[in-house]
Amino acid sequence: MPPAAAASCPLLRRAPAAPFAALSGALSRSGMARRLVAASAGGGGRAPAYGGLLLDAGGTLLQVARPVAETYASIGRRYGVTKPEKGIMEGFKRAFSAPWPKTLRYQGDGRPFWRIVVAEATNCTDDDYFEEVYQYYAHGDAWRLPVGADTTLRELKDAGVKLAVVSNFDTRLWKLLKDLNVSDMFDAIVVSSEVGYEKPAPEIFKIALDQIGVEATNAVHVGDDETADKAGANAIGLECWLWGADVKTFSEIRDRILTTDDPQ
Numbered sequence: 001m002p003p004a005a006a007a008s009c010p011l012l013r014r015a016p017a018a019p020f021a022a023l024s025g026a027l028s029r030s031g032m033a034r035r036l037v038a039a040s041a042g043g044g045g046r047a048p049a050y051g052g053l054l055l056d057a058g059g060t061l062l063q064v065a066r067p068v069a070e071t072y073a074s075i076g077r078r079y080g081v082t083k084p085e086k087g088i089m090e091g092f093k094r095a096f097s098a099p100w101p102k103t104l105r106y107q108g109d110g111r112p113f114w115r116i117v118v119a120e121a122t123n124c125t126d127d128d129y130f131e132e133v134y135q136y137y138a139h140g141d142a143w144r145l146p147v148g149a150d151t152t153l154r155e156l157k158d159a160g161v162k163l164a165v166v167s168n169f170d171t172r173l174w175k176l177l178k179d180l181n182v183s184d185m186f187d188a189i190v191v192s193s194e195v196g197y198e199k200p201a202p203e204i205f206k207i208a209l210d211q212i213g214v215e216a217t218n219a220v221h222v223g224d225d226e227t228a229d230k231a232g233a234n235a236i237g238l239e240c241w242l243w244g245a246d247v248k249t250f251s252e253i254r255d256r257i258l259t260t261d262d263p264q
Helices: 020-040 068-079 085-097 111-122 127-136 149-158 173-179 202-212 226-234 250-257
Strands: 052-055 162-167 188-191 219-223 239-242
Touching: 052 202, 068 085, 068 111, 068 127, 085 111, 111 127, 149 162, 149 250, 162 173, 162 202, 162 219, 173 188, 188 202, 202 219, 202 226, 219 226, 226 239
Parallel strands: 052 162, 052 219, 162 188, 219 239
Antiparallel strands: none
């Protein structure tokens, strides 16, 4: 039931986006400014082209250690779940894409939302089954970091880049980042269930930028969802690289930030 597996299923209302031409011009000008600042650092070093990096969690920084449907099915066998993995995944996506009657999907620990998702995915409403699945994803060993993520974060931090997590997630995220030994690398961790806004709402991005003290035009966001991440970030003039499309590895993120060339 991790957010990672369903980040590609947009549920939230799209935040108002700036006109494409105006936005492209603004981002282009900001890219030129970053290039001049980086060049003024002198020498052949890799000066940061951005002052801040915002990262999505589930589906970007956090990847599930094994497929969600496989996990649901294997745990479910002890509770009489016989639904095939393909059907489980279909049910999972269907539940995630259904309209959510409340303002936020994730409130507090997220249990009300996840209980519906697990039941829809597996046709099992056993409370003990749900709790075992829920607790499984509350531990770091259910997740993994992309190759090179920890090294990239450290290099960026050492170069003076401010780092923040901006995630539609529940309160389990704090423990997961700690279990994976990356929580201390971030200058801010902004969790939707705690701040009361979910991407693509502009407020959640603004909160993160305020906490790290970086302007939107001097930062970049990396996430895996076209609506929640890219449209949401672009709506406030924040550049966004889509994970899996614009950038596919953390070394690419590092090289696009620690360079004296315009990354666009």
